[in-house]
Amino acid sequence: MTADDDxxxxxxxxxxxxxxxxxxxxxxxxxxxARVYAEIDRxxxxxxxxxxxxxxxxxxxxxxxxxxxxxxxxFPLDIVPRVIGGDEWDIISPGVAQRVKALEAFLADVYxxxxxxxxxxxPRRLIATSQYFYRSVAGIEPANGVRVHVSGIDLVxxxxxxxxxxxxxxxxxxxxxxxxxxxxxxxQMFPEMFGAMxxxxxxxxxxxxxxxxxxxxxxxxxxxTIVVLTPGVYNSAYYEHSLLARTMxxxxxxxxxxxxxxxxxxxxxxxxxxxxxxxxxxxDDEYLDPVVFRPDSALGAPGLVNAARMGNVTIANAIGxxxxxxxxxxxxxxxxxxxxxxxxxxxxxxxxxxxxxxDAREEVLDRLDELVVKPVDGAGGKGVTIGSKxxxxxxxxxxxxxxxxxxxxxxxxxxxxxxxxxxxDEGLEPRHVDLRPFAIHDGDDVWVLPGxxxxxxxxxxxxxxxxxxxxxxKDTWVLGGVRxxxxxxxxxxxxxxxxxxxxxxxTAHPEDYVAGQQAQQQQQQREQGGEPC
Amino acid sequence: xxxxIAESLFWIGRYVERADNTxxxxxxxxxxxxxxxxxxxxxxxxxxxxxxxxxxxxxxxRTDVLRQLAFDSDSASSIAGTLGAARENAxxxxxxxxxxxxxxxxxxxxxxxxxxxxxQPHEYFVWVxxxxxxVWGLSSATTxxxxxxxxxxLGRSLERADMIARLLMTRNLEGTTGPNWTTLLRTCSxxxxxxxxxxxxxxxxxxxxxxxxxxxxxxxxxxxxxxxxTVLGQIEGAESNRALAGRARLALGRARTxxxxxxxxxxxxxxxxxxxxxxxxxxxxSDLIRDRYFxxxxxxxxxxxxx
Numbered sequence: 001m002t003a004d005d006d007x008x009x010x011x012x013x014x015x016x017x018x019x020x021x022x023x024x025x026x027x028x029x030x031x032x033x034a035r036v037y038a039e040i041d042r043x044x045x046x047x048x049x050x051x052x053x054x055x056x057x058x059x060x061x062x063x064x065x066x067x068x069x070x071x072x073x074x075f076p077l078d079i080v081p082r083v084i085g086g087d088e089w090d091i092i093s094p095g096v097a098q099r100v101k102a103l104e105a106f107l108a109d110v111y112x113x114x115x116x117x118x119x120x121x122x123p124r125r126l127i128a129t130s131q132y133f134y135r136s137v138a139g140i141e142p143a144n145g146v147r148v149h150v151s152g153i154d155l156v157x158x159x160x161x162x163x164x165x166x167x168x169x170x171x172x173x174x175x176x177x178x179x180x181x182x183x184x185x186x187x188q189m190f191p192e193m194f195g196a197m198x199x200x201x202x203x204x205x206x207x208x209x210x211x212x213x214x215x216x217x218x219x220x221x222x223x224x225t226i227v228v229l230t231p232g233v234y235n236s237a238y239y240e241h242s243l244l245a246r247t248m249x250x251x252x253x254x255x256x257x258x259x260x261x262x263x264x265x266x267x268x269x270x271x272x273x274x275x276x277x278x279x280x281x282x283x284d285d286e287y288l289d290p291v292v293f294r295p296d297s298a299l300g301a302p303g304l305v306n307a308a309r310m311g312n313v314t315i316a317n318a319i320g321x322x323x324x325x326x327x328x329x330x331x332x333x334x335x336x337x338x339x340x341x342x343x344x345x346x347x348x349x350x351x352x353x354x355x356x357x358x359d360a361r362e363e364v365l366d367r368l369d370e371l372v373v374k375p376v377d378g379a380g381g382k383g384v385t386i387g388s389k390x391x392x393x394x395x396x397x398x399x400x401x402x403x404x405x406x407x408x409x410x411x412x413x414x415x416x417x418x419x420x421x422x423x424x425d426e427g428l429e430p431r432h433v434d435l436r437p438f439a440i441h442d443g444d445d446v447w448v449l450p451g452x453x454x455x456x457x458x459x460x461x462x463x464x465x466x467x468x469x470x471x472x473x474k475d476t477w478v479l480g481g482v483r484x485x486x487x488x489x490x491x492x493x494x495x496x497x498x499x500x501x502x503x504x505x506x507t508a509h510p511e512d513y514v515a516g517q518q519a520q521q522q523q524q525q526r527e528q529g530g531e532p533c
Numbered sequence: 534x535x536x537x538i539a540e541s542l543f544w545i546g547r548y549v550e551r552a553d554n555t556x557x558x559x560x561x562x563x564x565x566x567x568x569x570x571x572x573x574x575x576x577x578x579x580x581x582x583x584x585x586x587x588x589x590x591x592x593x594x595r596t597d598v599l600r601q602l603a604f605d606s607d608s609a610s611s612i613a614g615t616l617g618a619a620r621e622n623a624x625x626x627x628x629x630x631x632x633x634x635x636x637x638x639x640x641x642x643x644x645x646x647x648x649x650x651x652x653q654p655h656e657y658f659v660w661v662x663x664x665x666x667x668v669w670g671l672s673s674a675t676t677x678x679x680x681x682x683x684x685x686x687l688g689r690s691l692e693r694a695d696m697i698a699r700l701l702m703t704r705n706l707e708g709t710t711g712p713n714w715t716t717l718l719r720t721c722s723x724x725x726x727x728x729x730x731x732x733x734x735x736x737x738x739x740x741x742x743x744x745x746x747x748x749x750x751x752x753x754x755x756x757x758x759x760x761x762x763t764v765l766g767q768i769e770g771a772e773s774n775r776a777l778a779g780r781a782r783l784a785l786g787r788a789r790t791x792x793x794x795x796x797x798x799x800x801x802x803x804x805x806x807x808x809x810x811x812x813x814x815x816x817x818x819s820d821l822i823r824d825r826y827f828x829x830x831x832x833x834x835x836x837x838x839x840x
Contacts, residue, residue: 062632063624063639233625246628257535270539270680270768270826 008041009048010421013428016461018416019161020430021082032085032479035197039190040080045427052079052423055185064181064239076472077182079189082420082433082454086480089200089450092163092437095347096153097446098337100439103170103324105340107147110323111138121339122332129407130329131377132171132285132322136292140309140318143218144443147318149280150209152176152436152452155347157418164350164415166434168325168333170317172282175453175473176205176438177240180247182475183451199477200450205438206247209280212442213248216314217277224277226250227267229258231283231299241282255283260303263310278314279304285319327376327410328354350415355406364411365402368395371411373402384464386414417463420474422456432457434465435476451476534629534680540827541626542681545638546688548619552612553665554696555585556658559602559612561712561720562703563654566595573708580707584699585610599654606645612661613645619668631675637667680768687764687822691815694757697721697744698811705805714740721752742797754811758789761818768826781821788814 015023022033029037040048059065059074066075084092109116110127117124127133152173154166183202187194210226217224230241232254245252257267258276266273281288287297289304307313323329331352334345353360353371364371368387375383385398402409419430437452454474455465465471562581566572575592582589587601587610605611609618620642623635641664648657669689676682700720704711715735718724727735727743730750747753762782788811792800800807 060643061636061640063627063635233621238624242624242627251535251538252628253535254537257537268536270534270536270684 007045009043009045009428010037010041011427013421013430016419016430017159018430018432019157019159019418021157021418021420021433023421032083032088035193036081036083039193040428048079048423048428051189055079055189058185058188059181062181064178066236075178075181076458077178077185078456078472078474079423080421080428080474081186081190081477082435082474083477083479084435084451086478088163089478089480091346092155093448093450095163095165095345096155096437096439096448098341098343098346099153099165099168099333100148100151100170100441100446102333102337102340103151103168104146104148104441106336107170107318107321107324108145109340111140111147111320116336116339119339121335122329126328126332127323130323130326132320132326134285134292134320136305137308137318137320140305141311142216142318143311143314144216146212146216146316146441146443147321148324148441149212149216149316150176151317151439151441153439155435155437156350156415157435158350159416159418161418163347165330165333165347166350166415167327167330169436170321170325172284172317173436173438174237174240174282175436175455176449177237177243178473179438179449179451179453179476180205180243182473186475197477198479200480202449202451205440205449206244208440208442208447209244210248210250212440213278213280213314213316215442216316218311218314221277225275226278226280227253227258227276229253229255229279229281229283229300231255231287235282237282244280250280255297255299255301258301258304260301260307263303263307263312265301265304265307265313276313278316280316285322288315288319322377327352327374328356328407331410350412353411355402355409355411360411361402361406365399368399368411370414372414373398373409373411376408376410386463388414414463417457417465420454420456422458422472422474424458424460429460431460432463432465433474450478534684536827538626538629539680539684540823541622542629542684543688543822543827545619545622545626545630546685547692548615548622549638549665549668550689550692551610551696552615552619553662554693554700555602555610555612555615556661556665557720558585558696558700558703559599560655560658561700561716562598563595564716565706565709565712569709571710576708577706581703584702584706603654603657604648612657613648616645616661616664617642629681631671633671633675634668637664637671641668683764683768684826687761687768690757690760690764691819693752694754694761695812695815697752697754697757698808698815701741701744702805702808717744723750723752726750737801738797741801745797745800746793755789755792758785758811758814761785762789765822781818781825784814784817784821 013023014027015025021030022037023029055077056074059077060072064075065072106116110133114124114127116122117127148170150173152169152175154169155163156166157163179202213226214224226248227250228241228245228248230238230252232238235241242252251267253267259266259268259273261273265276265279267276283299286293288300289302290297290300291302292305293300304313304315305319308315308319330349331354334349337343337345353364355361355364364373369390371387373385373387385394387395390398417432417434420433421428422431424431433454433456435452435454438449440447440449454476455471456474457463457465458472562577566574566577574595578593578595578598579589579591581598582593582601585602587608589597589601601608601611603612606613606617608614616638620638623630623638627635648660672682672685676685700717704717712720714737715724718727718735718740721744723743727740730747731739731743733739743750744753746755748756748759750756762785765782765785791810792807
């Protein structure tokens with residue numbers, strides 16, 4: 001390599017036509033990234049690649065992997081962190097909390113007296129036609145009123161740098177384990193930066209979640225038994241389920257470990273049956289209880305819904321939450337925030353056309369080639385069509401789908417997601433990202449995990465970031481944390497306190513450090529004895 | 534402890550121990566093939582596979598033995614297969630085993646790929662024994678002595694008793710004079726301990742006695758049967774007198790006392806059936822443990838019809 005001296009990993013990095021979070025259009029580094037920029041600037045390109053490889057290897061050893069064509073690959077974590085300034089976070093965090101409170105109020109209303117329908121905020125038809133509105137759980141009152149214990153509100157940043165909500169996830173949002181393990185891996189990789197930047201910690205997530213679940217336990221249970229319910233070891237999010245169970249110190253159960261007797265839920269242990277009070281379930285509604293939902297499901301336990309109705313067990317998140325994160329319901333969220341909380345929404349939505357409304361439908365069908373069309377109940381980027389990249393046949397197919405089922409689709413303008421420098425085979429290049437902050441509602445308060453999962457589309461120009469579509473992740477650093485570490489200046493009395501700590505001597509084998517004598521004698525003996533015969 | 538998790542832990546214990554002992558057994562077998570001038574290799578190989586309860590077609594070459602017992606990643610008798618299965622079970626029980634143990638099993642499974650058929654088998658066996666030692670060391674240093682530990686320990690001691698019985702059966706392989714007793718002691722890492730305890734040269738009876746019933750050496754059959762019985766007692770705890778676990782202890786105790794109270798000459802003259810008796814006792818105990826702890830009697834299944 002004969003690279004000249006001022007060749008750094010940043011050489012050749014130029015933002016594309018989107019908001020680049022690290023660099024403005026003139027090529028000046030934005031303030032939150034200053035430290036990260038300088039740190040990477042000091043490295044050679046090879047150094048950066050070798051760190052990236054070391055990162056992948058720790059993930060292999062820890063088993064943070066996903067299956068790709070029968071082969072285990074490390075979960076892709078990019079070496080360049082995403083940095084969010086403390087001032088930006090001061091908008092995001094209350095914005096997300098506000099959203100969660102509104103969703104919570106909406107769900108309580110939908111499964112209760114439906115005031116929002118009577119007051120004309122949301123059409124009744126919209127609720128009744130939602131695939132995830134379950135009459136079978138109407139009237140189930142959760143113990144502390146919480147239905148959305150954990151939520152993930154997906155945010156994007158548009159070309160003007162404004163944060164917008166892209167979608168709400170209040171069923172079983174996943175990805176938080178990657179936030180936790182990304183942080184662990186990155187702090188080992190860049191200890192210098194962590195010391196200096198004041199990054200807000202994420203590791204308290206498990207403790208917070210456990211506390212929130214404990215608070216949601218049925219009435220009269222002081223020391224609840226909490227379990228995490230997983231579909232099983234072959235589920236793609238199994239790593240997350242086991243990590244959460246492990247870091248919360250609770251059992252990870254499968255459906256076959258549970259049984260319900262007389263409206264109470266038990267798990268099968270080597271010492272017989274043990275009562276379960278709170279189930280943090282990572283199984284979809286449909287599979288949770290074969291008595292009420294899909295009868296062929298082996299992933300849940302028969303009788304769970306009945307037990308929840310009797311108030312003997314808390315299911316978190318509550319069944320039927322899907323009615324609130326429907327993408328069509330999403331368009332009503334700003335109104336719902338005003339209706340329930342009497343507040344203006346802090347985070348705006350992305351403009352969305354409701355295809356049920358004839359005018360909107362007509363406009364969308366005219367401009368299909370420049371819009372994004374999404375199914376209302378899709379997840380993981382499935383079924384999304386980006387008009388400008390679709391072939392005429394695909395557009396025609398979308399048109400037919402919309403005409404036959406307008407309730408099932410929404411349309412949005414193409415949002416040029418913001419970009420963040422990402423290590424690719426060609427060096428550092430801007431790649432599109434989104435952000436999923438996680439929020440925990442414990443009944444009194446909504447706590448937003450500082451940071452969240454940043455997903456990055458690894459292919460150039462790709463706007464869909466889901467990991468099932470070949471996306472990676474980044475560790476998300478929110479600045480402005482308080483540093484608890486002692487600074488350079490010690491108060492003068494600290495020495496005195498230190499000497500006040502009496503020490504107990506560490507002992508050793510008496511011959512090892514004291515008696516050099518014997519060794520000397522033995523050596524002399526040999527010297528005097530001369531050559532052995 | 535969840536029944537499903539307990540079962541996984543039990544099998545982690547068995548699989549890791551099986552990999553360790555299979556490596557020892559193969560190592561000594563390859564040595565015998567080298568050193569015995571009158572060896573009839575195909576029948577020695579065939580009878581080794583028979584000892585390990587493997588299907589085979591004669592004639593059996595050395596490569597066949599290595600494939601079936603060392604490298605086949607789908608077989609419950611091969612080193613690669615058991616180490617992979619141990620890791621899968623660890624994945625299922627990930628939240629109850631410590632991170633250190635998990636990573637050691639995970640890395641072991643990943644590194645398996647490095648060892649292909651052509652490389653030096655002896656180095657492979659040394660590596661396997663080392664990895665097993667790492668797993669045991671870490672698990673002993675990081676696991677609370679609760680049921681999680683007990684079930685793993687139970688699996689391990691049952692498997693060790695079973696595998697030493699199989700190893701001793703190779704004394705009477707077809708087509709070869711088999712390993713001598715010094716070799717067998719070495720294979721069990723018992724030679725030095727034997728010399729210190731018995732203070733005499735290796736004789737058949739003394740060596741057999743040491744590997745069968747020595748009360749203090751952790752690789753004698755009786756020691757491990759006794760250990761399994763003790764652990765079963767600890768798992769039962771206060772609620773003893775439960776018939777099934779009691780029967781498991783009964784099977785183990787009978788096998789152990791049979792070895793302890795029979796004249797060693799008698800056992801040696803009848804070595805193969807006696808060793809098979811030990812293996813059968815371990816299998817019976819294993820089944821009874823499964824019935825008692827892993828498959829609760831009242832398993833409810835939904836008949837797949839919506840109400």
